[in-house]
Amino acid sequence: MKTFVNWLTHRWWPFAICLLVYIAVIGPELISAASTSAVLVGLGVLAALAAWGYVVLRRVLSHKE
Incomplete structure (x- = not known):
């Protein structure tokens, strides 16, 4: 499950x-x-999407090549 979550946070x-x-x-x-x-x-699903969006956005903006 952890690898699936990591996969989701690495892709937008x-x-x-x-x-x-x-x-x-x-x-x-x-x-x-x-x-x-x-x-x-x-509202719970919306909150989960907001948290997921924060993680993805933070990952994309702080990605260094």
Whole structure:
């Protein structure tokens, strides 16, 4: 599992795909749902994407050749 996480943090395209899917499909449905638990799940996924984006962005900006 750790190697998969390291693989994800070294590449930006899986993050970009997940972010686009969240913005286009999953996010609006979960955040505007009538169920409180669905809204909390949507916000949790958004927080996880934000944390993942921070790690990827930090890795890309501090990458030295």
